[in-house]
Structure formats: structure tokens, C-alpha cells
Amino acid sequence: MTAALQLKDVCKSFGPANVIEGVSLEVKRGERHAIIGPNGAGKSTLFNLISGLFPSTSGQILLSGRQICGLKPFEINRLGLSRSFQVSNIFANMSVRENVRCAVLWSLGYGHSFWRNIGNLKEVQRKTAEVLDKVGLSDKADVPAVLLTYADQRTLEIAITIAGGADVILLDEPTAGMSHSETNRAIELIEMASEGKTLLIVEHDMGVVFGLSDRISVLVYGEIIATGTPEEIRGDARVREAYLGDEADFAEVTA
Known part of the structure; x- marks a missing residue:
């Protein structure tokens, strides 16, 4: 089955600065997929590339098998992708x-x-x-x-x-700045909104990420260093090091 969203070796440079470096990612139809990473990892830039706000420097971005690089945001939206x-x-x-x-x-x-x-x-x-x-x-x-x-x-x-x-929904930090009760309500809305659809979400609240996602990709300095289920990501030493700088227990961050 064709992936809902597929990135193939996507790169983005701003002058001499390489912000996204060869990202390849496949989001399956009906999947809730989260992208996490430290501040400055390039998460919002990646969303801007997917939604057409920024042009990519190189690589391919496919929506339901169709190349969308070079299309304007409203054209991508009309093909079935919406973002916040x-x-x-x-x-x-x-x-x-x-x-x-x-x-x-x-x-x-x-x-x-x-x-x-x-x-x-x-x-x-x-x-x-x-x-x-x-x-x-x-x-x-x-x-x-x-x-x-x-x-x-x-x-x-x-x-x-x-x-x-839209069949594919991109949410960029939807619970940022919310209280605990507001976050719980937002999670309910996100689950409802993404039912039967494909969700790609950037979120800093690890409780939201690990409670909502089917799979998680970790972006660090413009590169995806790991993709897997919440359990696989929670136990990945590279992820622990990226977030905590050492081999500390990442489970404490994601609980």
C-alpha cells in the first residue's frame, strides 16, 4: 500500500547552514506518527517543507505517492494535507x-x-x-x-x-502552553480529529507523544537518528543521549 506521506533524502539549507540533512521518513496510512527532538533539531522546518511553506533544497516529498515538492501550500492542502x-x-x-x-x-x-x-x-x-x-x-x-x-x-x-x-493532518506542538487539564482535553480532540486519518505531530510533551503515537521518529541536528514504536524509542540509547547527554534513564522523561 502506498504510504500516506513519504520523504526521500530531503535536505534544506539556509545559505551555508544545513538545517535538514537527508531525512527519509515513511508515514503509513491511518498511523499516528510523532516527531520529537531537542530544541533546534529542525522539527518545524521539516513541517514547513512538507506543507510547502519552504521549498526543499533537494530530495522528494510524496503525498499518497504524488510528488508535492514545488507546490504551493494551498495546492498541497487541496490534495489532502492540512497543518496547524x-x-x-x-x-x-x-x-x-x-x-x-x-x-x-x-x-x-x-x-x-x-x-x-x-x-x-x-x-x-x-x-x-x-x-x-x-x-x-x-x-x-x-x-x-x-x-x-x-x-x-x-x-x-x-x-x-x-x-x-484532509486525510493527512500535521499538528505542530498543539498542547504547548496548556495546563494539565487543557492538555488532556486537547489529546481527546486530537484522537477524535485523527480517527480514520493519518497524523504527523511535533510535540514536546513526552506524555502526549508516548500516549498518542503508534510510531515515533527522533530528529537531532536535522537527521533522524531513530524510528520505532514508543517502547523501542523509550529504550534507545541514542535517544537517551540526545535528550539527556548521557545514558540516563529516558523512561523518567517519557513517563
Whole structure:
């Protein structure tokens, strides 16, 4: 079966600085795959390459077997890949409902149309309401997104991802800055959002990573040094050294 997402010897340089050095990675369909690594490892850069925000210097990136290097972010999105960012990326002055509805419109094939009354698009209204209910934002549907709490803004991003109908979802540190209870709620939303889909996630919270992922890849200085199940990664000496600088017990970090 063709992998949902495949990277083949991907490199990225900024002038003389090599940030990503020959990364090869295969994410299976329906898999929840995490990328972890120390600060500055190149995790967000790798996401930017996959989503088309940065052009790669060399290598191949395949989405369901199709080469996507050189495509623009919106073109990649329309092929079935959606992503979130470390910093909330929403339409701040639009309501929660309007934010979700924008994603729904594109997913149902509606482009720019100045003469179409959105209120008459019953399927758009139904799906928008369905997504808001699923993520628990129905009671905030008419609230301007800028007035949401930080956790609710992150929830709105997940809602937009769901509404877009993408088969491959990239989440960049979705629980960063959240309290313990907010993180638990976010995990539930991520599990719900990725059901039946392929998830690639960058996350610093090891409890989230090891509780959510089917497989984990470890990125260090632009290179993947290990890929495996949570149990395999937890026991890998190279991973312990990358995170702790010695052979200390990585299980304490990932518990």
C-alpha cells in the first residue's frame, strides 16, 4: 500500500547552514506518527517543507505517492494535507463559526463567489454546526476568535483542520502552553480529529507523544537518528543521549 506521506533524502539549507540533512521518513496510512527532538533539531522546518511553506533544497516529498515538492501550500492542502502552527493561525476578527465555515466551503468545493448567499447553502451550515459540536465550541459559535482563551483558539485550529476534510493532518506542538487539564482535553480532540486519518505531530510533551503515537521518529541536528514504536524509542540509547547527554534513564522523561 502506498504510504500516506513519504520523504526521500530531503535536505534544506539556509545559505551555508544545513538545517535538514537527508531525512527519509515513511508515514503509513491511518498511523499516528510523532516527531520529537531537542530544541533546534529542525522539527518545524521539516513541517514547513512538507506543507510547502519552504521549498526543499533537494530530495522528494510524496503525498499518497504524488510528488508535492514545488507546490504551493494551498495546492498541497487541496490534495489532502492540512497543518496547524506553533502560534495560533486563525482569522482573529471573524467569529468561531465563520472560521470553521471557511474551511467547510473549500472542502465542499465552493470557491470564490460574490453572488452566492452562504445562508442558502444548507450542507455548509449543517457541516459547520456538526464540526463545532464535535469539538465543543457550539456555545461560542458567534464569539470573535480573538476573544477565545488560548486553549479554545487551539481547539478552533483543530476544528478548522477537521472541517477541511484532509486525510493527512500535521499538528505542530498543539498542547504547548496548556495546563494539565487543557492538555488532556486537547489529546481527546486530537484522537477524535485523527480517527480514520493519518497524523504527523511535533510535540514536546513526552506524555502526549508516548500516549498518542503508534510510531515515533527522533530528529537531532536535522537527521533522524531513530524510528520505532514508543517502547523501542523509550529504550534507545541514542535517544537517551540526545535528550539527556548521557545514558540516563529516558523512561523518567517519557513517563
